[in-house]
Amino acid sequence: MAHLVVTNKFDMAKLPLEPGEKILMTFRRHWIVYFLDALVLFILFLLPYTIFRLLGLGGSEGIITNSSLHLATFFYTAWFILLWAYFFIVWTNAYLDAWIVTDRRIIDIEQQSLFHRTVSDFRIEKIQNIMVKEKGLIANMFGYGTIVVETAGERIILEFDTIPHPYKVRDLISECHDKCLAKLSQNGIGGQIRDIITEG
Amino acid sequence: MNQFATQLPDSVQGLNFSFSSFLTSTPVNILWGILGVLGIIIGGVTIVLYYHWLRYGFRDRMVIFAQVLYTLIVLVGFIVLIGSLSSYE
Numbered sequence: 691m692a693h694l695v696v697t698n699k700f701d702m703a704k705l706p707l708e709p710g711e712k713i714l715m716t717f718r719r720h721w722i723v724y725f726l727d728a729l730v731l732f733i734l735f736l737l738p739y740t741i742f743r744l745l746g747l748g749g750s751e752g753i754i755t756n757s758s759l760h761l762a763t764f765f766y767t768a769w770f771i772l773l774w775a776y777f778f779i780v781w782t783n784a785y786l787d788a789w790i791v792t793d794r795r796i797i798d799i800e801q802q803s804l805f806h807r808t809v810s811d812f813r814i815e816k817i818q819n820i821m822v823k824e825k826g827l828i829a830n831m832f833g834y835g836t837i838v839v840e841t842a843g844e845r846i847i848l849e850f851d852t853i854p855h856p857y858k859v860r861d862l863i864s865e866c867h868d869k870c871l872a873k874l875s876q877n878g879i880g881g882q883i884r885d886i887i888t889e890g
Numbered sequence: 891m892n893q894f895a896t897q898l899p900d901s902v903q904g905l906n907f908s909f910s911s912f913l914t915s916t917p918v919n920i921l922w923g924i925l926g927v928l929g930i931i932i933g934g935v936t937i938v939l940y941y942h943w944l945r946y947g948f949r950d951r952m953v954i955f956a957q958v959l960y961t962l963i964v965l966v967g968f969i970v971l972i973g974s975l976s977s978y979e
Contacts, residue, residue, distance in 0.1 A: 760978040761916060764971055768928055771967040775935045778960050782939060785953070786946050801946075804938055 708794065715862060717789040720834035720854045727780045731773050738769060779804065789837075789850045791863060794870070796839060798848050810848065815870045818842040820863055822856045839863065921975055928971070932964060 707713070786801035797811040817839055824835035835856035839848045853859060939960065947953030 760974040761921075763974040764921060764925075764978065767967055767970045767974065768924070771928065771932060771964060771971075774960070774963055774967070775932055775939075778939055778956065779935065781956065782942050785956075786942065801942075804942065807946075 707792065711795070712793050714791045714793060714866065715859075717791075717850070717853050717859060719784050719787055720832065720852045722828070722832055722834060723784050723852050724781055727784070728777060731777050735770060735773055738766065787850075789853065789859075791859075791866060793866060796848060796863065798850065812841055812846060812848070814863070814866050815874060816841040816846075817863065817867050820860050822860050824856065837863075918975070918978065921978070925971055925975060929968070932968075936961075936964065 783801050783803060786799065786807070788797075788799045790797040790799070791814075793814075795811045795813055796817075797809065800808045800810075802808065819840040821838040821840070822835055823838065824830055829835055834852050834854050836849060836851050837853055837856050837859055840846070940957070943953045943957055
């Protein structure tokens with residue numbers, strides 16, 4: 691039976707690893723996620739100035755004079771600070787998403803919004819299928835994609851978007867899976883696990 | 891002024907006048923009020939961000955870098971805001 695735990699942020703604030711459990715790798719989202727967010731906000735930052743120029747309000751015969759320059763600086767700086775703070779909210783939401791691969795489990799942490807955090811995990815020996823999706827020209831160019839891991843039995847699916855080097859991650863998980871099964875075989879319970887996977 | 895500009899409807903020219911008027915006659919008290927509201931909003935956002943950074947990203951290099959960068963720019967931004975308002979007075 692596949693093991694899935696979904697807990698709230700307070701239970702899993704500090705990942706409670708089992709005794710002897712080692713973290714092999716931690717994956718976060720590809721930098722392109724942050725870049726695209728930053729690009730959108732940069733365009734928004736330039737928007738008031740562009741509108742201002744398009745309406746012809748800032749030319750040599752425009753209305754910006756020394757007396758009103760301070761006021762324009764005030765409003766533009768306020769606009770910039772709001773965008774700056776918003777960027778860090780978005781960045782924090784994306785950066786706190788993580789996939790942690792240990793020698794026993796895969797832990798998926800999703801920061802869906804600032805006050806909505808989900809942590810799920812399942813044991814690595816339950817994995818039945820690992821799928822890598824690289825969709826689109828940009829994903830292929832920059833080497834990021836989606837990894838989907840399916841478990842046997844209850845058909846639990848874990849999905850992680852925009853992960854860098856998805857094929858390497860898949861290889862690492864496969865390697866851990868094989869080692870885990872070999873270890874369990876030595877302990878005499880590998881056959882039961884294989885039965886579960888075959889049934890799934 | 892080109893041909894298009896001479897044929898602008900009155901409403902656009904009116905906008906120009908209103909905007910000019912707005913930039914030269916906004917009361918300072920209102921601007922200090924706006925600054926206060928902005929301070930409250932950014933203060934709240936900063937508390938929430940620090941809460942997440944310290945709770946889930948403690949000792950992470952990227953998070954520390956983000957903390958420093960965010961705080962510095964916000965502080966400089968508020969200094970510019972206060973400076974521009976003081977000069978406007």
